[in-house]
Amino acid sequence: MGVRIKEFPNAFLELTSQGKKELLRTMIRIRSFETRVEELFLAKRIPGFVHLYIGEEAIAAGIMANLRKNDWITSTHRGHGHALAKGAQMTRMMAELYGKRSGYCKGKGGSMHIADFSVGMLGANGVVGGGFTIAVGAGMTAWMKKTDQVAICFFGDGASNRGTFHEALNMAAIWKLPVLFINENNLYASTTPASYGVAVSRISDRAAGYGIDGYTVDGNNVVEVYNVSHTLIDRLRSGKGPILLECRTYRVKGHYVGDPEKYRTREEVKNQAEENDPIKRYTSYLLEHSFIQPEEIDLLWKEAKEEVEAAVRYAEEDPYPEPDEAIQDLFSSDQEVLV
Ligand SMILES: Cc1ncc(C[n+]2csc(CCOP(=O)(O)OP(=O)(O)O)c2C)c(N)n1
Ligand SMILES: [Mg+2]
Secondary structure (H helix, E strand, C coil), rough: CCHHHHHHCCHHHHHCHHHHHHHHHHHHHHHHHHHHHHHHCCCCCCCCCCCCCCCCHHHHHHCCCCCCCCCEECCCCCHHHHHHHHCCCCHHHHHHHHHHCCCCCCCCCHHHHHCCCCCCCCCCCCCCCCCCCHHHHHHHHHHHHHCCCEEEEEECHHHHHHHHHHHHHHHHHHCCCCCEEEEEEEECCCCCEEEHCCCCCCCHHHHHHHCCEEEEEECCCHHHHCCCCHEEEEEHHCCCCCEEEEECCCCCCCCCCCCCCCCCHHHHHHHHHHHHCCHCCCCHEEEHHCCCCHHHHHHHHHHHHHHHHHHHHHHHHHHCCCCCHHCCCCCCCCHHHHC
16 A cells, blocks of 8 residues: 555645635535536436436545646546536536537537546546546557646446456556546445445455555545545656545435435435535535635535526527437548448
């Protein structure tokens, strides 16, 4: 394991007052978006499937605060938080969820296919474990072009059991690619508890199989996520190869909106939501240290709500694509020449 988590430098304290508030803003924006998306889905305004990131916001916020615009991320089926934190536009995300024309995939991809290359967001992914090899490809780009960009690969506890995990970590390790593999261990893969479905109790222990460093942090503590990833991302930029970081968290909502959740008790969820909520925890921390005033917190929630409502109005007013647009954009122009 090398350095213990407590021995990482406290980079958080070096952040400006604005920087400290930005972490909270990001988490509040994600929570507000997700809470509204849940309502809209239940009201049948949003079709398809949605997987919410509620309760896991500290991971996206803490990691992304250490990235540059031209660094890359790969995401999962639970990708709204990653996209927002990396700088994707909320309006176009909401339009995509609605299946509307000005959405990120012109309304044809939905929640699990949001990508915005202009901010380094290489895509959510409906295929569990689909992001691993894409992140390695991005890491290879940085290596071949000799830039100091990094690629961050978000994936779940369930995804850590996929074959692509092995392929990607091995290749990234032998070529010392700048990829940070971020395991979001929310303790469940759909209906399967990680305690049953994953052979190790710490997913970071799997790093040993690839000769790389692995760490585990409290993924509901944004300060810890920020501090540890700050050091690890610096290490990636200096060409020392990939790292596996497990962020332990909890999926507060069902696997998807509408999940009957027969595999866990109401009490377990309630305890986690009340006692381990990353936003409540960070808000108390900021107040305790006088890094923020109560009225500034109220303002952040108010602004986020307004931003979300503006995105909803945008999506509601946007037209649906025409039926004949369904088969557009399926092939690149090169492939069109071939057929
Ligand atoms: C290759 C593949 N297998 C199965 C599924 C169905 N599926 C969707 S999400 C999911 C669980 C993923 O769990 P985890 O990786 O822990 O992510 P979480 O949902 O907890 O964020 C499964 C099995 C899929 N989408 N892709
Ligand atoms: Mg999981």
